Amino acid sequence: MKSACQCRGKSLLPCCAGLLSGLLLLLMPKCPACVAAYVALGTGIGLSFTTAAALRTGAILFCLAVLVLSICFFIQRRLDH
Secondary structure, three states: OOOOOOOOOOOOHHHHHHHHHHHHHHHOOOOHHHHHHHHHHHHOOOOOHHHHHHHHHHHHHHHHHHHHHHHHHHHHHHHHO
16 A cells, blocks of 8 residues: 655655645744744744734745745656656
């Protein structure tokens, strides 16, 4: 029986990175005020609305980049076999 993830015997990093970035994108709050509230609850540091918006945009771009790289690794691995 084949596993859904084709990571057996290979590095799990691309597979896990894709899953984690997708999960973070799914759970990312839509409003910068919520990002500021989560940061304040988690760390006790208050953020301005502008900083929270920039942090949210940066996190989304980072997650998308990791997701695209994981897809590229997956495609490359499939083409090599």
